[in-house]
Amino acid sequence: MRITIIGSGNVATHLSAAFKNAGHRIVQVYSRNMHNAALLAYHVGAEAVDNPKDITGDTDLFILAIKDDAIAAFVPYLSTFNKLIVHTSGAVELQQLLNFTNNAGVFYPLQTFSKTKEVNFRDVPLCIEGADEAITKTLEGLARDISNNVYRVNSTQRKVLHLAAVFACNFTNYLYSIGEQLLAGSGMSFDMLRPLIAETADKIKEHRPADVQPGPAVRNDDLTMQAHLQMLNGQPALQEIYTLLSQDIIKNHNTGHGDK
Amino acid sequence: MRITIIGSGNVATHLSAAFKNAGHRIVQVYSRNMHNAALLAYHVGAEAVDNPKDITGDTDLFILAIKDDAIAAFVPYLSTFNKLIVHTSGAVELQQLLNFTNNAGVFYPLQTFSKTKEVNFRDVPLCIEGADEAITKTLEGLARDISNNVYRVNSTQRKVLHLAAVFACNFTNYLYSIGEQLLAGSGMSFDMLRPLIAETADKIKEHRPADVQPGPAVRNDDLTMQAHLQMLNGQPALQEIYTLLSQDIIKNHNTGHGDK
Numbered sequence: 377m378r379i380t381i382i383g384s385g386n387v388a389t390h391l392s393a394a395f396k397n398a399g400h401r402i403v404q405v406y407s408r409n410m411h412n413a414a415l416l417a418y419h420v421g422a423e424a425v426d427n428p429k430d431i432t433g434d435t436d437l438f439i440l441a442i443k444d445d446a447i448a449a450f451v452p453y454l455s456t457f458n459k460l461i462v463h464t465s466g467a468v469e470l471q472q473l474l475n476f477t478n479n480a481g482v483f484y485p486l487q488t489f490s491k492t493k494e495v496n497f498r499d500v501p502l503c504i505e506g507a508d509e510a511i512t513k514t515l516e517g518l519a520r521d522i523s524n525n526v527y528r529v530n531s532t533q534r535k536v537l538h539l540a541a542v543f544a545c546n547f548t549n550y551l552y553s554i555g556e557q558l559l560a561g562s563g564m565s566f567d568m569l570r571p572l573i574a575e576t577a578d579k580i581k582e583h584r585p586a587d588v589q590p591g592p593a594v595r596n597d598d599l600t601m602q603a604h605l606q607m608l609n610g611q612p613a614l615q616e617i618y619t620l621l622s623q624d625i626i627k628n629h630n631t632g633h634g635d636k
Numbered sequence: 637m638r639i640t641i642i643g644s645g646n647v648a649t650h651l652s653a654a655f656k657n658a659g660h661r662i663v664q665v666y667s668r669n670m671h672n673a674a675l676l677a678y679h680v681g682a683e684a685v686d687n688p689k690d691i692t693g694d695t696d697l698f699i700l701a702i703k704d705d706a707i708a709a710f711v712p713y714l715s716t717f718n719k720l721i722v723h724t725s726g727a728v729e730l731q732q733l734l735n736f737t738n739n740a741g742v743f744y745p746l747q748t749f750s751k752t753k754e755v756n757f758r759d760v761p762l763c764i765e766g767a768d769e770a771i772t773k774t775l776e777g778l779a780r781d782i783s784n785n786v787y788r789v790n791s792t793q794r795k796v797l798h799l800a801a802v803f804a805c806n807f808t809n810y811l812y813s814i815g816e817q818l819l820a821g822s823g824m825s826f827d828m829l830r831p832l833i834a835e836t837a838d839k840i841k842e843h844r845p846a847d848v849q850p851g852p853a854v855r856n857d858d859l860t861m862q863a864h865l866q867m868l869n870g871q872p873a874l875q876e877i878y879t880l881l882s883q884d885i886i887k888n889h890n891t892g893h894g895d896k
Contacts, residue, residue, distance in 0.1 A: 444857075445859070486828060486829070486831070487831060487832055488839070493842070499831045501828045501831055501832075525831070527824075532822070533822045533824060535863070537824065537828065537829075539818060539864050539867055539868075540814075540816075540818040540829060541832055542851055542864065543811045543815045543874075543878075544811055544815030544832065545833065546849070546851030546854075547881045548812070548836055548837075549836055549839075549840070549848065549850065549851075550885050551807050551811070552808070552845035553888075554800075554803045555801070556845060556846070558799060558800040558803070559796065561796070562792070562796040564787075564796070566844065567761075568763075568787060569801065570840065570841060571760060572747055572801055572805050573805065574837055574841065575748055576748060576808055577837030578834075578837075579750065579753065579809075580833065581830060581834065584826065585809050585813035585816060586813040586816070589809055589810060589813065590806050591802055591806030593806065600727055603727065603795070604802065607796065607799055608799075613884045617803075617807075617880055618802075618803075620877055621807045623873075628813075
């Protein structure tokens with residue numbers, strides 16, 4: 377398939393590399409920033425463009441890998457070619473593309489990408505939605521070329537996925553940084569926490585998280601929780617986070633609500 | 637070294653296996669529950685006892701791997717032998733042992749253990765504290781026999797470590813289970829989130845978490861955050877957790893406070 381990539385960020389970079397490795401052809405890479413467009417285009421053997429008017433219709437698929445709020449404004453540059461257009465966002469409804477064209481879909485990789493870190497794309501869950509069954513099938517086939525984890529996900533479900541990812545990934549990373557701050561405040565290195573963080577994530581590869589919940593809250597160990605809150609004196613935000621999460625753990629694990 | 641293990645839970649199990657593999661000798665395993673004592677004792681070639689009065693002084697080290705609130709009550713059974721006694725708790729001060737004996741220390745493995753999951757003990761951070769320098773050196777040597785990550789940590793620091801672990805491990809696991817709940821509510825499997833969770837943990841092996849913080853809060857993307865809160869209507873606890881963590885991310889990343 378001939379593929380045009382709109383964007384040059386982390387998703388654009390990892391996605392176009394995966395497609396190229398699977399034997400597809402990246403024809404153009406667009407970015408507002410010519411340097412970024414050229415860098416990615418060079419890696420995947422494509423033409424770099426920084427003016428939307430230089431984008432050609434000699435392609436089979438446009439992949440929008442740009443910021444959520446830039447998507448709607450960009451579609452009119454592409455919809456005239458009447459080729460398949462997909463976006464890669466967890467939070468944007470398919471409808472935003474359907475306002476301009478029926479030849480549309482979503483190709484959402486549920487993963488966090490960094491430019492400097494390799495990701496095995498075969499493990500990345502790809503969430504597919506098409507405007508009709510034929511488009512969905514095309515996108516599914518394309519997704520299977522680069523990943524073993526392909527799911528049909530509608531716009532409502534995709535938003536829930538994105539929200540769940542905020543809790544399980546973004547907030548989790550923030551808890552890591554709270555851990556780092558606390559250690560630094562007592563002259564200790566974050567290295568001491570790294571093996572525990574790795575093991576905590578590793579455990580849920582085989583278990584449901586609710587089945588392996590550790591800590592004072594799940595034991596309803598009030599003495600330890602009081603001592604922890606005492607240690608957080610002067611850090612009201614951390615006290616609040618500690619209290620709120622502990623209370624919710626106690627509630628859910630003592631009523632068996634949801635997960636035990 | 638001859639070692640007596642008090643307790644038969646996860647810490648007792650992994651610790652005694654590591655010591656045995658390193659060539660030390662486990663002489664006795666005590667548990668209130670004879671079945672548990674016998675099971676662990678069998679694995680490490682020790683004698684099982686379920687009555688504290690059957691514990692002998694023919695040992696070099698007593699390791700208390702029992703619940704925090706059971707530690708103080710157990711020490712009198714052991715202190716008469718005048719052998720080195722250590723506990724393995726993150727939250728208990730060395731002083732609790734010093735009330736009974738000066739031949740005391742702490743041997744705290746900063747890791748989450750499950751009975752059914754192997755852990756490479758050489759990666760486990762071992763946090764050592766001794767009543768004096770000679771004891772500290774003895775415990776350090778012992779710790780190095782089974783781990784590459786040995787730290788001297790005093791009682792105040794150890795409490796901070798334990799608190800940091802609650803944030804970075806216990807609360808993190810709870811966020812995983814919130815993710816699972818959200819997906820289940822829309823008919824999706826937790827499997828879809830597992831690769832993202834693995835990658836989020838993997839990233840901070842090489843980076844500081846504050847340097848790789850993803851998500852709408854760090855971008856101050858108010859539209860997405862409002863949409864997420866809307867989706868959590870009817871789940872006030874989750875709304876509160878979402879708001880509190882997002883606000884704290886915004887505050888810390890926009891002022892550069894602490895970590896950017």
